[in-house]
Amino acid sequence: MIHKLVLSNTLAFLLLSILSFNSNAQITPIEISNKFFSIYKEVGSNQAVDYLFSTNHYSADSKSEIESIKAKLYESAPSFGQFSGYELISTKMGGKDLELLTFIVKFDRLPLIFKLLFYKPGIDWRIQNFIFNTETDSVFSTKD
Numbered sequence: 001m002i003h004k005l006v007l008s009n010t011l012a013f014l015l016l017s018i019l020s021f022n023s024n025a026q027i028t029p030i031e032i033s034n035k036f037f038s039i040y041k042e043v044g045s046n047q048a049v050d051y052l053f054s055t056n057h058y059s060a061d062s063k064s065e066i067e068s069i070k071a072k073l074y075e076s077a078p079s080f081g082q083f084s085g086y087e088l089i090s091t092k093m094g095g096k097d098l099e100l101l102t103f104i105v106k107f108d109r110l111p112l113i114f115k116l117l118f119y120k121p122g123i124d125w126r127i128q129n130f131i132f133n134t135e136t137d138s139v140f141s142t143k144d
Contacts, residue, residue: 081108
């Protein structure tokens with residue numbers, strides 16, 4: 001009888017541990033970025049930017065700035081050429097709750113640099129800032 005009780009408690013503990021682990025799983029900055037680029041490739045830049053900022057419930061306060069980013073990226077796209085992929089080139093941590101991911105985004109005519117700054121004020125990561133430019137030499141700069 002005691003053997004069955006110990007076995008039952010062990011199984012219950014394992015089941016609760018697995019459920020707790022899965023319910024506390026969070027989306028990381030790299031996972032958010034990968035989904036952003038997937039949407040960018042499959043649907044387009046406007047929807048990708050919308051997804052990125054949907055991770056931050058305060059982004060509604062910055063609607064005009066987000067629309068400006070979307071317009072600049074969309075209007076510039078023809079001069080970049082065909083999108084052909086992306087590569088993470090650096091990750092910088094600012095403590096444990098601030099992470100800057102820098103990507104080279106590959107197009108036929110020229111590469112772009114995308115910098116995505118993520119912040120985790122609680123348990124969820126969210127986009128804090130998104131910058132893109134053509135200044136590829138900034139990747140080799142020692143200052144940020």
